Amino acid sequence: MQFASCFGVDGVSISDIQYSLDNFGERYCRRVYSSHELSSARSSRSGLAASLAEKFAVKEAVVKALGMAGRAFSWRDIEVLPGPGVSPLVNLHGEFQRGAPAVSPAVIRVAVTRAGNLVLALAVVQS
Amino acid sequence: MSDIQNIDQQIRVVLKEQGRLSKDALALADDEDLYQAGMTSHASVNVMLGLEGTFDIEFPDHMLKRNVFNSVASIRAAVLELTGG
Numbered sequence: 001m002q003f004a005s006c007f008g009v010d011g012v013s014i015s016d017i018q019y020s021l022d023n024f025g026e027r028y029c030r031r032v033y034s035s036h037e038l039s040s041a042r043s044s045r046s047g048l049a050a051s052l053a054e055k056f057a058v059k060e061a062v063v064k065a066l067g068m069a070g071r072a073f074s075w076r077d078i079e080v081l082p083g084p085g086v087s088p089l090v091n092l093h094g095e096f097q098r099g100a101p102a103v104s105p106a107v108i109r110v111a112v113t114r115a116g117n118l119v120l121a122l123a124v125v126q127s
Numbered sequence: 128m129s130d131i132q133n134i135d136q137q138i139r140v141v142l143k144e145q146g147r148l149s150k151d152a153l154a155l156a157d158d159e160d161l162y163q164a165g166m167t168s169h170a171s172v173n174v175m176l177g178l179e180g181t182f183d184i185e186f187p188d189h190m191l192k193r194n195v196f197n198s199v200a201s202i203r204a205a206v207l208e209l210t211g212g
Contacts, residue, residue, distance in 0.1 A: 012169055017169075020173055020176075024176045056169055069193055071192060072188060072191055073188070073191060073192070075191075
């Protein structure tokens with residue numbers, strides 16, 4: 001049996017994501033999300049803003065779980081993609097690989113839920 | 128108004144428009160913690176994009192960290208570095 005080492009949680013409102021899309025457009029998309037994330041979000045049945053809200057909430061939850069909040073990083077270095085089941089899959093790149101070399105996608109567990117306009121994400125890094 | 132005062136004013140306008148602060152951005156102390164004043168991580172992304180548009184700069188990855196956007200003073204220092212001021 002494995003026990004969780006640490007966790008992070010975050011909530012993002014879908015309307016905030018829509019605001020960013022409306023006001024900053026592709027600049028926002030390119031700075032925060034990888035091309036694969038944008039592709040999966042644009043084809044998501046929940047809609048672009050809702051899908052990106054889920055991804056951002058997961059990114060921030062993972063940052064907190066890894067204790068990386070004070071480090072310099074690109075949001076694109078945490079890649080959130082559809083998983084084989086209901087939970088997203090997290091891929092780490094760049095600074096997150098350098099800062100957490102022992103962490104693989106298999107040991108980052110993520111759960112996401114939505115309540116109206118709010119998306120909540122929980123990330124657990126298992127030791 | 129000096130260049131620094133002008134920069135500060137523009138920073139505060141961006142914070143007012145994008146920061147989702149619970150306090151008046153125009154009245155914040157220079158060293159007041161913006162995250163404690165209500166700025167979320169996602170709002171800090173909008174602040175970054177707003178600053179880039181206002182000052183015609185681009186924050187490099189090594190400056191994308193929490194303490195750069197922590198206060199008006201820290202943002203000012205970053206803007207001055209990127210504008211060569």
